[in-house]
Amino acid sequence: MNLLRSEWIKLWSVRTTWVMLGIGLLAEALFAGLYVGFAPLEEIGQLEDTMTGVGLLLVLVLVLGVLVVTAEFRHGTASSTFLVTPRRWPVLVAKLAATFGVGLLAGLAFVLVNGGLALPLLSSRGGSLPSASDAASVYAGVVVSLGLICAFGFGIGAVVRNQVAAIIAAIAALFIVSALPELLPGSVGDYFPAQAIGSLHGSSEGDGSLGQVAGGLVLTAWTLGLFAIGTVLVCRRDVGE
């Protein structure tokens, strides 16, 4: 618990965290506001259509997760971190929890922005609001996906460790690799991270047809897999020099 607290202080004591989440939420407010405010009503069929900023926030939160570990190696703070806690795996568990937590928090903030801005705007234009149960499940999916993607980014950072390489790898894992499934037979593609996010958001069309719970489990599996590899690597490798 003390390690989680330490990681939490680490996260919020640098401007990066505030700036990245701020940009993500502002963008949603702006995009969603513009879209819901001006798009033809008949185009706004589902709640998902109002969440135009979710993609950007996902990327920002993913990168934030990467930075949680790569910044420590880049700036050499890993030395003091592992000096305080020489047994390294508990630190990594704390980071996993912290990234998941930050992602969830970003998701909740996103829901507040979307629910507090886009939906009232939609209703004021006379659009039809989603049912409470639909909204709840879509929102839950968004919150969980942000939590998981932040932890997923952290896992990639732990494996790759070099900041620039890790960010590229993380983004590639979502966007470039997500194009692959179309070339693959059957439903193999549904198990890729980007498709799992799609399922988690409850989108029925295009990517993601696993269903929300299965999508969440798939993304969790990816995250834990990366976390396991990353933990082994970080525990084995030397720190510094």
Next chain:
Amino acid sequence: MAELEVRNLTKRYGRTVAVDDLSFEVHAGRVTGFLGPNGAGKTTTMRALLGLLRPTRGEALVDGQPPVQMTDPLRTIGAALEATAFHPGRSGRAHLRVLASAARIPMSRVEEVLELVELSGAAGRRVGGYSLGMRQRLALAAALLGEPRTLILDEPANGLDPQGMRWLRDLLRAQAAEGRTVLVSSHVLSEVAQTADELILIRGGKLVSQTTLAEFTAADAGWVRVRAVRLDELARGLGEGKATVRRDEEGALLVEGASAEEIGELALSLGIALHELAPQRSSLEERFLEVMGEESETPPAEGEAGA
């Protein structure tokens, strides 16, 4: 039992050997200077003592145990490794809070150490804007956070002004006087000469000597500066005996292990005319450079002919 112990430590990076079969002990209640030129393996050894890297062979022990087994690390060992190891965007205070909370140290202690290193005024500012001296003091504050029994400081004097150096010296002496173990590295002897009781000298990853400062100073038998015709021949003659011969930058011979009388008699027997025969005593710093073999300008063929 030694508070810190390095036993046959070897650390290899690929084909480079950073530390080569190094063994020494560091004891409580005194300041131990860990000296060697840059690249001698000081930092690597310290990192091994802190459990940050795995030895290729051998072991580094803290209170007789591998460092990863420390039950209360921050109260056992405090370390200041490099003055650059901070996130530039985090404030000095936040950096210490991160460490304090991980080690379950009350936040009031953060303010105490900030006060101690005279950084309270700048604690809220981002470390990116700190001077090197301020970073050194922040690193020291982090090392002192847990009131550890052992301090490991890597080149803590870098970037300190004379006042800061003096302050550091007093601090280290006080820590040792309280019975703590202090290991402090430097590549400049004068930085630790006024502080250290004990010296560990390493070069090329190997132990050169472990000695007390008093012994180190006393061990200087002096040397003799010689200028003569046919210097090479004289150097060869001296090299056949027990003497160590090298050249200084003016081309004169510096002879160790032979007295002025012996050299004069040898010159006479060889029929060599002496132009200068001057016994000298080296300063502490010269002695250090000598031991460290930093007279790199001397061609190896002529250096240490009798060694």
